[in-house]
Amino acid sequence: MPELPDVEGFRRVAQRATNHQVRDVRVHDAQVLRGITSDSFQRALRRRYFAEPRRHGKWLLIPTAGAANAPASLPWVLLHFGMTGNLQWCPHDAELHQHDRVVFDFTIGELRYRDMRKLTGIHLARELAEVDGLLAELGPDAERIEAAEFGERLTRTRRRLKPALMDQSVLAGLGNISTDEILWRARIQPNRATTELTSEELGQLHREMRTMLRTAVRAGRIPDGASWLTGHRDEPDRRCPRCSTALRRSRVGGRSTLWCPTCQPD
Ligand SMILES: [Zn+2]
Known part of the structure; x- marks a missing residue:
């Protein structure tokens, strides 16, 4: 997609x-x-x-x-x-x-x-x-938004994190795959409420989003190499590329969501 x-x-x-x-x-x-x-x-x-x-x-x-x-x-x-x-x-x-x-x-x-x-x-x-x-009608572009505005827009929506990140009126550009990848890199659980994130976590999320998007933009797609969560989405026995824990899949905000219960604790 x-x-x-x-x-x-x-x-x-x-x-x-x-x-x-x-x-x-x-x-x-x-x-x-x-x-x-x-x-x-x-x-x-x-x-x-x-x-x-x-x-x-x-x-x-x-x-x-x-x-x-x-x-x-x-x-x-x-x-x-x-x-x-x-x-x-x-x-x-x-x-x-x-x-x-x-x-x-x-x-x-x-x-x-x-x-x-x-x-x-x-x-x-x-x-x-x-x-x-x-x-x-759209939020700022996800590749260009600065950290302060990112944190402000996310916490203002008062929702669970994943649907907030995917809402194009909050932030424009992220979809299901990139959101899972960014949350996994930032080690934050997709079901968390936006309002309970610390400023440290918001900063971490913004940094990981920017790094991930810059690499992906150069490639013209979200890379699916072995060190990316995206690279393991379609495997029968999905394991975290960082810690080898079995990845968990559930629906968050109506979307199929993949995350690592060890790296992204509740
Ligand atoms: Zn892990």
Whole structure:
């Protein structure tokens, strides 16, 4: 499931289109377009140039630029990848994949939004104010938030820790896998209440989150090597890579959660 590091990987994919002109937009499945028809989406983007893409949490934001004399309000393409989405380049003559929903055609190739389950999709913001509207519903990006604001936002929600960390309005970017990994690294039990964390624990959590995300962002995904909790999620006999205790799995805030009862005591 795409989380912050994966979307950062998609940002780098989209970056290749920067300063290239959209020759055409082909919508193969209009269900992934949110709040806009295929016709309007195509009309808004044809012949525009993609500008430098940005990421906020799990959102990829692609501003566009026009030719000379373009109107002041330039649309932005806002992409979310749900459970199964991705973005990739294909040569013009590559066969269409059955889950290729939208294709942006450039002279350098085709940028394809591929998504099997279509849980979220692509929005078009007509102008910057609409982008700001979306961002206003999200908390700060998890990779960039400073320790003080992190602690303040988390304790203010007065909930159990894991669902609070995954709430995109508190903090944008973390999903199920990255949250388990960060809590395991910080040695904090996912069921703890946010209000009972000490400032030391909050600091530790913030440091581990930052370190983990930086490594994962470089990789463009959450690494699943032997020293990562993530590397053991799918093993039949799951053991903690730090202390070899049998890992425990339960539901926290409705999500399947993996943790080590020795490293992360109640
Ligand atoms: Zn352990």
